[in-house]
Amino acid sequence: MRFAPSPTGGLHLGGVRTVLYNYLFAKKYGGDFIVRIEDTDQTRFVSGAEEYIFDTLKWCGLEPDESVQHGGSFGPYRQSERKETYRKYAEQLVKEGFAYYAFDTPEELEKMRHDYKMEHNPSPQYDHTIRMKMRNSLTLSAEETQSLLAEGTRHVVRIKMPEHETVTFTDMIRGEVSFDTSLVDDKVLLKADGMPTYHLAVVVDDYLMQISHAFRGEEWLPSAPVHILLWKYLFGLENMPYWAHFPLILGPSGKLSKRDGAKYGFPVFAMNWADPNTGDLTEGFKEKGFLPEAFINLLALLGWNDGSEQEVFYKGELIEKFSMERVHSAGAKFDYEKAKWFNHEWIKRSDAGYLKPEVRILLEKSNIIVTDDRLLEKVIGLIKDRCTLLTDFVQQSSFFFNTPGSIDLDAIKPKWNEARQMFFVELIRNYQLSPDWHTHTLENNFKEIAAANDLKPGDLMLPFRIMLVGGKFGPGVFEIAAIIGKDETIKRIEHTLSIL
RNA sequence: GGCCCGUUCGUCUAAGGGCUAGGACACCACCCUUUCACGGUGGUGAUACGGGUUCGAAUCCCGUACGGGCUACCA
Numbered sequence A: 001m002r003f004a005p006s007p008t009g010g011l012h013l014g015g016v017r018t019v020l021y022n023y024l025f026a027k028k029y030g031g032d033f034i035v036r037i038e039d040t041d042q043t044r045f046v047s048g049a050e051e052y053i054f055d056t057l058k059w060c061g062l063e064p065d066e067s068v069q070h071g072g073s074f075g076p077y078r079q080s081e082r083k084e085t086y087r088k089y090a091e092q093l094v095k096e097g098f099a100y101y102a103f104d105t106p107e108e109l110e111k112m113r114h115d116y117k118m119e120h121n122p123s124p125q126y127d128h129t130i131r132m133k134m135r136n137s138l139t140l141s142a143e144e145t146q147s148l149l150a151e152g153t154r155h156v157v158r159i160k161m162p163e164h165e166t167v168t169f170t171d172m173i174r175g176e177v178s179f180d181t182s183l184v185d186d187k188v189l190l191k192a193d194g195m196p197t198y199h200l201a202v203v204v205d206d207y208l209m210q211i212s213h214a215f216r217g218e219e220w221l222p223s224a225p226v227h228i229l230l231w232k233y234l235f236g237l238e239n240m241p242y243w244a245h246f247p248l249i250l251g252p253s254g255k256l257s258k259r260d261g262a263k264y265g266f267p268v269f270a271m272n273w274a275d276p277n278t279g280d281l282t283e284g285f286k287e288k289g290f291l292p293e294a295f296i297n298l299l300a301l302l303g304w305n306d307g308s309e310q311e312v313f314y315k316g317e318l319i320e321k322f323s324m325e326r327v328h329s330a331g332a333k334f335d336y337e338k339a340k341w342f343n344h345e346w347i348k349r350s351d352a353g354y355l356k357p358e359v360r361i362l363l364e365k366s367n368i369i370v371t372d373d374r375l376l377e378k379v380i381g382l383i384k385d386r387c388t389l390l391t392d393f394v395q396q397s398s399f400f401f402n403t404p405g406s407i408d409l410d411a412i413k414p415k416w417n418e419a420r421q422m423f424f425v426e427l428i429r430n431y432q433l434s435p436d437w438h439t440h441t442l443e444n445n446f447k448e449i450a451a452a453n454d455l456k457p458g459d460l461m462l463p464f465r466i467m468l469v470g471g472k473f474g475p476g477v478f479e480i481a482a483i484i485g486k487d488e489t490i491k492r493i494e495h496t497l498s499i500l
Numbered sequence B: 001g002g003c004c005c006g007u008u009c010g011u012c013u014a015a016g017g018g019c020u021a022g023g024a025c026a027c028c029a030c031c032c033u034u035u036c037a038c039g040g041u042g043g044u045g046a047u048a049c050g051g052g053u054u055c056g057a058a059u060c061c062c063g064u065a066c067g068g069g070c071u072a073c074c075a
Helices: A013-028 A049-060 A079-095 A106-115 A142-150 A198-208 A218-234 A258-264 A292-300 A315-321 A336-349 A352-365 A373-386 A392-401 A418-433 A439-452 A457-469 A477-484 A486-499
Strands: A099-102 A156-159 A166-171 A175-180 A188-190 A213-217 A242-246 A249-251
Touching (some): A013 A049, A013 A213, A013 A249, A013 A292, A079 A099, A079 A188, A166 A218, A166 A242, A175 A218, A218 A242, A292 A336, A352 A373, A373 A392, A418 A457, A439 A457, A439 A477, A457 A477
Antiparallel strands (some): A156 A188
16 A cells, blocks of 8 residues: 655645545555655655655554655655666666657757647647657667767657557456557656656556555546556566545535635645745644544545445544445545534544643633643533534633633623612622532522512523623533632622623 | 546435435524523435436436546656
């Protein structure tokens, strides 16, 4: 099993789902999950991106068995460090007539694309119809080729696609897929800078690293015939890994992109990603307040299900139940509302102790320092049902620890009167003298005073809540009062009374 | 344009020839709740279209339409 990301930016939903499925499949069958860094494009190097990938995997709980960071006996796991191994295979292909040297400059290629551009063929390819009109070892004499090579002329190695062959392979998700090779272009295998392209590297490395199953996104399907042919030429089809091409995760319009997230207001990356070149920060699911368990869960169900109506799965269950046969073949549009539902479910099911460390960090960021550990846990237990995102805990719990900064007076004023004012004055006196401070006592006393004054408790509870909480939300009022204590409760009532 | 992949409620999906096409999210209503949630009950809502094959098609085949991907010395 392998996952082979290119470290050029943040890891988005589709990428993480690919890792997930790779991981689940590997773990299910006792295989190794290996992560190889595909960094053959030096122009796209982004500092910090590789580390970001591993940080993301760690957060998701999808630790590789072999990788740059985890070691393994098939290294190096960074393609840039394997540069020397690829040339040999490219030369072998040329020698055997499956590939050729091409000396065309970027300008010449551009000219070709321009000259052959027709209405019926808007994007001409470097293929069997064109290659004999270009500058390569097929059109040049052996001597010319040799001397160009000897002079160190910049050149690439291209695969020579056969003219009329049908390449067929079995995709684990789609079944048999076939291609007419005359319609595929002569892809570059080895670039002028000596680095391989993805096409060569993926085949060579999958062979050398003894990869048994190779899963990737559907966007790779069109180049599959190139890879199949390379396997046939280099290592034999019988040694080729099993392939699976996952359907794409779609945004509101086409393949999900970073742009979609910014445009429609939902995260696309797993964790915050700060582009070192532009300085742009893209918010991640982690920072948005998602639990890794929920993130994994929602991704797993985006294109897969176990056939039952179960939707919430632990990682262990996913490993146990995952199967390629049940991966959908159609693309799935990402629904942020449903994603939030998954997180809410996970928060509800997590116990307060588990949530505590994260919540504490969030509270500290809002300058709420909680020293009483048991209190924090109790509060979390009381409010977690109403928190969809981890970040919701701040608003839902701040009033337990700090006096509310603002009071929603508009919710009280319209029905406020002398009688109610008097009620609260009496309530303060009563609570002041109350020998104990428990939820039930507080509620009973509250109702007795109301009854004695011929007032309906229901009309008084909302104002009371606003005084303690600041707004119309939160758990039972008397529980809140019980937790914040006598002094604080009275102080808050007095404060609101004074500004009404 | 060419090639490849795909098409069940708005969204994620179940139903691999035989039922009123099931569930979940979202939405609406009601119940519970003297706030907001949680929870509960119910509701709106789908097999893209046209042909076959078959006693019988969401399911198999063909065509059309639509959607997506690819078409770089990027992955």
